[in-house]
Amino acid sequence: MEIIDAIHTRHATRAFQDTPVPIETLTAIVSDAQHTPSWGNSQSWQVAIATGNSLANIKQRFADASDAGQAENADLEKVHRGDFSTFASQNMGHWVGTFRPVIESDSTTYWDSRAHLYRAPAIAYLLLDHDPNSWSIYDLGAFSETLMLAAAGRGVQSLVSYELVKYPDIVREELGLRSHQVVAMGVALGYEQPDKKLNQYRSDRVPVDQILRIVD
Ligand SMILES: Cc1cc2nc3c(=O)[nH]c(=O)nc-3n(C[C@H](O)[C@H](O)[C@H](O)COP(=O)(O)O)c2cc1C
Structure with a gap:
């Protein structure tokens, strides 16, 4: 797929099939994403991909935590519409207005899918070392987009979502990450x-x- 096609065909996918993505494809996508530019070629990013058992455990534990009313504690603080500029806030309002009818037309699928982390067969967790500086976060955003475009180019759809990181301690435990990651x-x-x-x-x-x- 040409890069311009990938830019225009990538879109938020919120309901996946069970079909696994081959390990070689996942590896190739991350390898592609490594071509992202970064401050001084620092390449601050690390990636841990959950599939199979680790992902099943993450999905179950996220659902249990949510059902138990456990407070979310994402490592990058959750922000709300009021935290954005007027321009951005208006855009968010417009998006909600166009997307809400889609949710309402099939709310069972939406909430069920979200509760199961979109039933994705793989989740790539994008990691930084503790207390990342602003440029590392900038670089990671670029890495994220390259990764999703590479996925699109390889016939794999994607969703970047806060829902996937709202209980980071569970992710760290299940993926054997260090506490400072x-x-x-x-x-x-x-x-x-x-x-x-x-x-x-x-x-x-x-x-x-x-x-x-x-x-x-
Ligand atoms: C940082 C970030 C967080 C997001 N969190 C969510 C989320 O929690 N739930 C969701 O359905 N979509 C989430 N999205 C997807 C956006 O809603 C989506 O990218 C945006 O509406 C543009 O649509 P598109 O990706 O199809 O072009 C998130 C996207 C980004 C970049």
Whole structure:
């Protein structure tokens, strides 16, 4: 797949098939993502992929924690709409307005899928060392997007979601991570259920002239 096609076909996939992604494909996707630029070529990122038993345990323990009302404690603090600029907040409101009817049209699938971490067969956890600086977080965001585009290029769909990292201690325990490793983000990877409205939905973007100024 050409890179421009990958940019335009990648989309948030919120319901995956059970079909596993081959280890070689997962490895190739992460290897592709390593081409991401970083401050001084620091490559601060680490990746731990949960599949099979470790992922089954994470899904079960996340569900149990949620059912028990356990407080979320993501390593990168959760933010709310009010924490954003007026422009960003308006965009979020617009997105919610277009996405909510999709959820409501098949709310069973949405909530069931989310409660099972989208039923993804693999989750790539993106890790940083303790107390990461702003540029490492910037670099990790770029790494995340390269990873998702590489996945798209290899026929694998993805979802980056806060839901995957809201109980980071569970992730650290199940994946044998060290206590100082920051579980910054999770990217669900797999093959989408194409018939689900959740996956057919496409978010839109503001017109480019609202975010771009070219000065001669
Ligand atoms: C940092 C981050 C956190 C996200 N968390 C969630 C989430 O908790 N639940 C969800 O359904 N989507 C989540 N998303 C996906 C966004 O809603 C999605 O990327 C956005 O609406 C644009 O749609 P697209 O990815 O299909 O282009 C998250 C995306 C990012 C980058």
